[in-house]
Amino acid sequence: MVTNETFIDATEQVFNAVGALPPEVLARIEPLITIFKAAGILFIVYIVFLIVQLIFKFKEIKKIKKMSEDIEKINKKVDYLVKSSNKKNKNRKKEK
Numbered sequence: 001m002v003t004n005e006t007f008i009d010a011t012e013q014v015f016n017a018v019g020a021l022p023p024e025v026l027a028r029i030e031p032l033i034t035i036f037k038a039a040g041i042l043f044i045v046y047i048v049f050l051i052v053q054l055i056f057k058f059k060e061i062k063k064i065k066k067m068s069e070d071i072e073k074i075n076k077k078v079d080y081l082v083k084s085s086n087k088k089n090k091n092r093k094k095e096k
Contacts, residue, residue: 018026 021029
């Protein structure tokens with residue numbers, strides 16, 4: 001497991017290595033460094049987007065679950081009404 005101190009030491013080593021490069025080499029890799037920075041920013045934005053999307057999906061699933069429960073309740077009530085209606089129709093037929 002990488003500790004915070006190890007990460008800081010590795011970062012310092014990278015900065016020292018980049019600082020030791022000659023200016024000509026540094027000028028050539030500067031656009032590459034800029035591209036990596038932009039890619040890092042895009043990656044962070046994408047992760048935030050995924051987290052927000054996950055939150056909305058969770059809320060949507062919660063709503064769908066509630067709707068499913070409500071539909072089950074309605075189905076039970078409709079079944080009860082149909083059964084009671086059938087009983088009434090049978091009683092009416094018997095009376096005739």
